[in-house]
Amino acid sequence: MSVTAAKGFTAAGIAAGIKENGNPDLALVVNTGPRRAAAGVFTSNRVKAAPVLWSEQVVKGGEVTAVVLNSGGANACTGPKGFQDTHATAERVAEVLGHGAGEVAVASTGLIGVPLPMDKLLPGIGAAAAELSEHGGEKAAIAIKTTDSVHKTAVATGPSGFTVGGMAKGAGMLAPGLATMLVVLTTDADVEPGTLDTALRDATRRTFDRIDSDGCMSTNDTVLLLASGASGTVPEYDEFAEAVRAVCADLARQLIGDAEGASKDIRIEVVHAATEEDAVEVGRSIARNNLLKCAVHGEDPNWGRVLSAIGTTSAAFEPDALDVAINGVWVCRAGSVGEDRELVDMRFREVVITADLAAGDASAVIWTNDLTADYVHENSAYSS
Amino acid sequence: MSVTAAKGFTAAGIAAGIKENGNPDLALVVNTGPRRAAAGVFTSNRVKAAPVLWSEQVVKGGEVTAVVLNSGGANACTGPKGFQDTHATAERVAEVLGHGAGEVAVASTGLIGVPLPMDKLLPGIGAAAAELSEHGGEKAAIAIKTTDSVHKTAVATGPSGFTVGGMAKGAGMLAPGLATMLVVLTTDADVEPGTLDTALRDATRRTFDRIDSDGCMSTNDTVLLLASGASGTVPEYDEFAEAVRAVCADLARQLIGDAEGASKDIRIEVVHAATEEDAVEVGRSIARNNLLKCAVHGEDPNWGRVLSAIGTTSAAFEPDALDVAINGVWVCRAGSVGEDRELVDMRFREVVITADLAAGDASAVIWTNDLTADYVHENSAYSS
Incomplete structure (x- = not known):
């Protein structure tokens, strides 16, 4: 090896x-x-x-x-x-x-x-x-x-x-x-x-x-x-x-x-983007949203934070055409309330967030982690 | 009022x-x-x-x-x-x-x-x-x-x-x-x-x-x-x-x-920038660096994290001309080790980070907070 x-x-x-x-x-x-x-x-x-x-x-x-x-x-x-x-x-x-x-x-x-x-x-x-x-x-x-x-x-x-x-x-x-x-x-x-x-x-x-x-x-x-x-x-x-x-x-x-302090690995799939660049931009914006990362840590399927992150990008999309699934449950449909969020099971380490931009055929996958108190402890106590 | x-x-x-x-x-x-x-x-x-x-x-x-x-x-x-x-x-x-x-x-x-x-x-x-x-x-x-x-x-x-x-x-x-x-x-x-x-x-x-x-x-x-x-x-x-x-x-x-979970208010002063836009871009990049925000929480004058944040911007500067002060102590001079970091007193709530880009006469001030376990707790337990 x-x-x-x-x-x-x-x-x-x-x-x-x-x-x-x-x-x-x-x-x-x-x-x-x-x-x-x-x-x-x-x-x-x-x-x-x-x-x-x-x-x-x-x-x-x-x-x-x-x-x-x-x-x-x-x-x-x-x-x-x-x-x-x-x-x-x-x-x-x-x-x-x-x-x-x-x-x-x-x-x-x-x-x-x-x-x-x-x-x-x-x-x-x-x-x-x-x-x-x-x-x-x-x-x-x-x-x-x-x-x-x-x-x-x-x-x-x-x-x-x-x-x-x-x-x-x-x-x-x-x-x-x-x-x-x-x-x-x-x-x-x-x-x-x-x-x-x-x-x-x-x-x-x-x-x-x-x-x-x-x-x-x-x-x-x-x-x-x-x-x-x-x-x-x-x-x-x-x-x-x-x-x-x-x-x-x-x-x-x-x-x-093995990321510092993480308890969840988050796979962000951006699909139906107009271009691969758009898909990456949206995926990265979601991946960097501290509030969403905290929500995933708390096993809270907080899709509103996904939409607020998508909204900060310049990617092609219409707000009222956005669909978001968390672990396969489409909790957001057409930019609004979708399936019952109680159906989402977030107990496992891997969490999949799917954002459908309804704007084309391109896609990308971005990986991130949750944001945890352990991350804060490790990086406030340890000079690195 | x-x-x-x-x-x-x-x-x-x-x-x-x-x-x-x-x-x-x-x-x-x-x-x-x-x-x-x-x-x-x-x-x-x-x-x-x-x-x-x-x-x-x-x-x-x-x-x-x-x-x-x-x-x-x-x-x-x-x-x-x-x-x-x-x-x-x-x-x-x-x-x-x-x-x-x-x-x-x-x-x-x-x-x-x-x-x-x-x-x-x-x-x-x-x-x-x-x-x-x-x-x-x-x-x-x-x-x-x-x-x-x-x-x-x-x-x-x-x-x-x-x-x-x-x-x-x-x-x-x-x-x-x-x-x-x-x-x-x-x-x-x-x-x-x-x-x-x-x-x-x-x-x-x-x-x-x-x-x-x-x-x-x-x-x-x-x-x-x-x-x-x-x-x-x-x-x-x-x-x-x-x-x-x-x-x-x-x-x-x-x-x-009054930001969620914060224990420090961080005033980021970017000085000697080529343009005000550069100063704002650099200030915001520093303000969004989770590792630096954790370090400030731990009262660690980790200027390396300031430089790594500046390095991600498109602002005009030369890496070996960057100076950084934390609470008035110039811990980084010419992009390298400056005054003794032990001199920095970070016990008070307000922390001032000064980044001197040595590239012009523009400046800007950006405010942010530290990143704390309380922020994580509040935003993983509370749907907002």
């Missing part, structure tokens, strides 16, 4: 002492080839962490040999010193592995505005390299956790004989285009960087970009896809893209399932 | 039985003239309550004789029956007062998607009319409360000899352009409808439109300004507009001070 499910990759995860509590905090993923193609997608936040600025440049070259990831510190808003620290991290990895620093991507997650303890991080790189293994994927996934309660991994195989695997972390500041969400995907398919990039952007647009736990866009989001070519398989684009999408969707669902 | 501070107005507030708990729920404000000029500003939510649709039309005529307001039900998303109910309410007021229904504005607040109990509301109108008094302003302000813990009134006088008074309600779904926020302002100045409209839009743009408690735009927001001319004073525009702005700012500050 994880990043070592595909052939041609080794990984490790260790405790370098970056986290004061002694938990694992440093991961290394190495592409052993023969190919070292790569693509990446990064946060659209204009305040970008040093490792994001670095890795964007690395990925532009189309080749990545290793990815080093740390939890316990985001290295964001740390000024010129922060960028020097990222550079030194890449240099140390390059030195230990015998490659160029320009092929080493760096990712960090944790508190913003605090310098990394380089006296712990740099020695940790040697220790992690010594642990590299074709079975190290789980340990790498564990080492990138921050407030995650579980580590997240996924794998898909293509019929033509290749594998796509991956790991992810992210529990808060989770609204990708965005979240302090780190993802590394690996594949042993033999694929050019340009194709990797297209497949990755197609996949993230419809998976990570459609989860929105708390509306807060991170400074550190990074999704990398590395290809080793070790399977010897050159898949058709559609087959490859579908495998990448499946792994991304699986990881995205796991991120929502 | 309240809507009867200005000469030429009577008001009343009674318990009509719309609220099941027996609290006051019906208010009437009557302009006794000699002039009956009016202007109004309404929610920009495209899903508009029936009374908003009605009152928008009434105000277009430039004359309003009476305003009837109920709490205990928003009459939003109630279909054609909801509009008939609003119409019947205006007709009953007209009948009781001996005016035309086309001069009666209607406003409602409470739960969305539930029809109003017209068997309670219509008889209540006669009862309220019987209580109309030049001292009824406080009772009217009390009758429009929903989750408000206190009623809100304000008054300002112009040196040339006129008065502007007002009342407001609103505690949740509070992000005007927007909130389930009802405001009635009255003045005894002798002013034309067109001037009232200009002064009211100027004032709301810089007051109610710049408070954002929970990012949730209501279906029912209504701000009305009625002029009786009873003072006989025809003020200069600037003097009049300043009095209207002062009353709006006072009421807006009271709304933030």
